[in-house]
Amino acid sequence: MVKIDTIELPDFPLLLAPMEDVSDPPFRAVCKDNGADLMYTEFISSEGLIRHAIKSEQKLDIFDYERPIGIQIFGGDEDSLAMAAKIVDVTNPDLLDINFGCPVKKVACKGAGAGVLKDIDLMVRLTDAVVKATRLPVTVKTRLGWDEDSKNIEEVAERLQDIGIKALAIHGRTRAQMYKGQADWTLIAKVKNNPRIHIPIFGNGDIDSPQKALEYKNRYGVDGIMIGRAAIGYPWIFREIKHYIQHGVMPAAPTLEERVAVAKKHLHKSFEWKGPIAGINEMRRHYANYLKGLPGIKEYRNRLVTLKTVPEVEEVLNEVLTHYQGVEIEQTPIVLENYHEHCAI
Numbered sequence: 001m002v003k004i005d006t007i008e009l010p011d012f013p014l015l016l017a018p019m020e021d022v023s024d025p026p027f028r029a030v031c032k033d034n035g036a037d038l039m040y041t042e043f044i045s046s047e048g049l050i051r052h053a054i055k056s057e058q059k060l061d062i063f064d065y066e067r068p069i070g071i072q073i074f075g076g077d078e079d080s081l082a083m084a085a086k087i088v089d090v091t092n093p094d095l096l097d098i099n100f101g102c103p104v105k106k107v108a109c110k111g112a113g114a115g116v117l118k119d120i121d122l123m124v125r126l127t128d129a130v131v132k133a134t135r136l137p138v139t140v141k142t143r144l145g146w147d148e149d150s151k152n153i154e155e156v157a158e159r160l161q162d163i164g165i166k167a168l169a170i171h172g173r174t175r176a177q178m179y180k181g182q183a184d185w186t187l188i189a190k191v192k193n194n195p196r197i198h199i200p201i202f203g204n205g206d207i208d209s210p211q212k213a214l215e216y217k218n219r220y221g222v223d224g225i226m227i228g229r230a231a232i233g234y235p236w237i238f239r240e241i242k243h244y245i246q247h248g249v250m251p252a253a254p255t256l257e258e259r260v261a262v263a264k265k266h267l268h269k270s271f272e273w274k275g276p277i278a279g280i281n282e283m284r285r286h287y288a289n290y291l292k293g294l295p296g297i298k299e300y301r302n303r304l305v306t307l308k309t310v311p312e313v314e315e316v317l318n319e320v321l322t323h324y325q326g327v328e329i330e331q332t333p334i335v336l337e338n339y340h341e342h343c344a345i
């Protein structure tokens with residue numbers, strides 16, 4: 001068992017990474033159903049929260065079936081972060097996560113997200129302000145350092161642990177790398193193997209298959225892994241990794257029925273949470289992924305993205321079920337998108 005303060009997680013937990021514009025309640029629902037052990041909200045601006053910006057407040061929505069769940073905030077100012085932490089407190093998640101990893105200019109170059117990696121003293125002050133402001137366990141997600149010449153994660157881990165964080169998730173890239181190159185987990189392993197470190201250390205970056213998850217588990221000895229891009233359009237990644245780690249073989253791929261069921265559930269949650277217009281429109285980008293590998297699916301996909309109501313979409317999904325009964329679904333490897341050029345954040 002892995003413990004984050006009093007939160008008990010199974011051995012080698014699989015975490016759904018916080019992802020702006022992706023890890024909203026509808027997406028989290030299908031990841032939870034398929035084995036995510038701990039999930040996070042999208043990152044929320046502390047400044048937005050204290051100014052009651054609608055977009056920020058909406059991201060605070062969490063549901064009991066999602067537990068354990070963490071709310072992630074970011075910011076570069078102690079007072080704002082502390083005030084935001086108090087607002088988060090009221091919504092009662094299981095933990096509060098601070099983002100010190102976001103590389104995009106409008107965050108990192110304003111002294112928040114990965115920008116804080118340039119100044120560890122500031123990072124310690126910001127974290128301390130949050131730890132003192134909330135009764136929740138505080139965790140941090142960050143990168144290896146600002147750039148190749150300043151990979152300071154080992155010092156960061158010790159100092160943040162000393163002021164009371166309860167777990168650390170590390171994306172094995174620097175800010176300068178954005179999403180380029182390959183995530184380097186050797187430094188993550190160094191943090192984990194530091195005898196002074198006793199909080200759980202979660203590795204993150206480029207996990208795209210059960211085989212890689214097991215290989216990295218064994219090679220780097222982390223307490224668990226956090227998965228981001230691989231879960232987009234393929235929430236089954238969690239259960240596949242679990243099965244592979246436990247049994248050493250791949251489980252059966254998701255069936256046609258499961259794919260359609262996930263598409264329907266995502267649609268319903270999207271409709272409930274985002275409302276009839278955004279709920280249906282924003283769901284459109286997901287059909288291609290859920291129905292991938294079905295020969296000639298394009299024709300159905302093209303129809304799905306024009307429909308305006310839930311019953312209409314469901315009708316076409318039911319047609320897909322009937323039409324593709326018994327048809328073999330081609331399983332293709334997951335391709336991780338390089339988000340550094342058109343990152344949503």
Ligand SMILES: Cc1cc2nc3c(=O)[nH]c(=O)nc-3n(C[C@H](O)[C@H](O)[C@H](O)COP(=O)(O)O)c2cc1C
Nearest residue numbers: 017018019020042043099171205206227228229339
């Ligand atoms: C679309 C997108 C949005 C992201 N938003 C956030 C975020 O809000 N907070 C955060 O800490 N990281 C964010 N990340 C980074 C991911 O949490 C994760 O660290 C990164 O994608 C590497 O993991 P992966 O290789 O498993 O995708 C985002 C990544 C993507 C692709």
